[in-house]
Amino acid sequence: MDIQVGVGRRRRWNDAVKGRIVAESYAPGAVVSEVARRHGLAPQHLFAWRKAARAGLLSLPAEDAPLFVPMVSELRPTGMAVEAAIPNATTISIEIGGAVVRAAAGVDPGWLRDVLRAVRATT
Missing domain, CATH: 1.10.10 (Arc Repressor Mutant, subunit A)
Incomplete structure (x- = not known):
C-alpha cells in the first residue's frame, strides 16, 4: 500500500x-x-x-531502423529458365519510389518490413 x-x-x-x-x-x-x-x-x-x-x-x-541493410546478390537465369528453375514460385513485387522489392512466399515478415523501411528511407 x-x-x-x-x-x-x-x-x-x-x-x-x-x-x-x-x-x-x-x-x-x-x-x-x-x-x-x-x-x-x-x-x-x-x-x-x-x-x-x-x-x-x-x-x-521512430524505431531504430538500420542505417545499412546488407544486400545479398545471386545470379539467376533469365527468361524462361527462371520459371524452370523455380517451379510454382509465388512472389510479390513491391515498388517504392522506383525501387522494386520482390518477396517470395514464406519470407520473414519482420525482415521484409525492415527492408521496405530501408528502401523507403533512401528514396
Whole structure:
C-alpha cells in the first residue's frame, strides 16, 4: 500500500516520454495495465494516450531502423529458365519510389518490413 502525505501534485509528462510509454505498450506481448503500473500510471490514462496516438495527436518515437541493410546478390537465369528453375514460385513485387522489392512466399515478415523501411528511407 502506498500512502502519500503532504501536498499532492500532478505529474507532467512531456510528449517524448508519453510516446515512448505508448510505444512500449504496443510491443508484441505487452499488457497495457502492466506497462501502466510500471510507469506509475492508471491504465485508463495510458489508454487515453494510445487513443491520442491513433488520432495523430501524439507521435511515437521512430524505431531504430538500420542505417545499412546488407544486400545479398545471386545470379539467376533469365527468361524462361527462371520459371524452370523455380517451379510454382509465388512472389510479390513491391515498388517504392522506383525501387522494386520482390518477396517470395514464406519470407520473414519482420525482415521484409525492415527492408521496405530501408528502401523507403533512401528514396
